[in-house]
Amino acid sequence: MHTTFAAFGLSLILAQSATAFNVVKYLGAAYLVYLGIIKLFVRENIIKKEGQSQALSVKKTYLSAVLTNSLNPKVAIFFLAFFPQFIRPAYMHYASPFIVLGITYGLISLLWFTVLTLFAGAFSHKLQSNPSIEMWLNKFSGAVFILMGLKVALTKK
Numbered sequence: 001m002h003t004t005f006a007a008f009g010l011s012l013i014l015a016q017s018a019t020a021f022n023v024v025k026y027l028g029a030a031y032l033v034y035l036g037i038i039k040l041f042v043r044e045n046i047i048k049k050e051g052q053s054q055a056l057s058v059k060k061t062y063l064s065a066v067l068t069n070s071l072n073p074k075v076a077i078f079f080l081a082f083f084p085q086f087i088r089p090a091y092m093h094y095a096s097p098f099i100v101l102g103i104t105y106g107l108i109s110l111l112w113f114t115v116l117t118l119f120a121g122a123f124s125h126k127l128q129s130n131p132s133i134e135m136w137l138n139k140f141s142g143a144v145f146i147l148m149g150l151k152v153a154l155t156k157k
Contacts, residue, residue: 003102039142
């Protein structure tokens, strides 16, 4: 998402416009606080038990992650500051170098998150066997989301 923004200059608009930056920042902060409140009051288990349909949960999680990432202006600024260091000045106005770097970044991220997922999957049975761990994990992650949302909202550019 942010690779596309950087490749087509949208990250530059976000970096140069205080209003655009603040709109995205406050939308992202509000979304984090919303997620935190949902987590604090959730009644269902965060890990689906075997036999339940997980297709809806996977889709919902994916869309939530895309929205959270898209509303994070600091990621856009990171891509805007990071990518140009690896692009020759003569090619700075073309989208293709940004896209190549974005694909490379995406593949490295995919590898990292695959390893992380496999590692987490090895421990999921412990969480499934203890409902109180799930409840406290929901409460803790909800509080963290709310605190992160407040931090984003109160942070200066």
